Amino acid sequence: MSRINDVGGMAGFPAIVEEPDEPRFHEDWEAHVFALNGALIKRGVYNLDEFRDAQERLPVAQFLGSSYYERWFAAISTLLVEKGVAAPGDLEP
Template sequence: MNDVGGQTGFGPVVPEENEPVFHADWEARVYALNVSLVRRGVYSLDEFRDAVERMPPQEYLAASYYERWLHAIEELTGGAGGADG
């Protein structure tokens, strides 16, 4: 599992001043896609979180927040990079 919450050694969290919700258009699309798939029952929020946590550690630590979301969506839907993709 890749839950690093509460662990030391990752440095302080320094939010950007006036940080936007999304840094790029693709992030908003990934967010909307995930909301849609959960609402349609394609997978549950628990399954989504588990898919994020199952990323290989080196990929998890190198990925941005929404890159992790995209990875989970792909894993759960068999998309690019997914188990069936």
């Protein structure tokens, strides 16, 4: 079944918007999510393809309603539970 990430040739998305002088990250936590993912892949907790797969498995409405790094963090959270590193309740402060 095709997934929501697979958008090549699809109609209906909003106009392309350029952000002048865009920073590398918009928020500090985004940089943390980026670094966290790299650290977990390097440690072999999961691989890059599992990480992409975990994003693609997000419910479509959540996927489209999330920012780029919100998707990343959701995928990391999913994989930490699936790999047995954490229980779902462990991930909430």
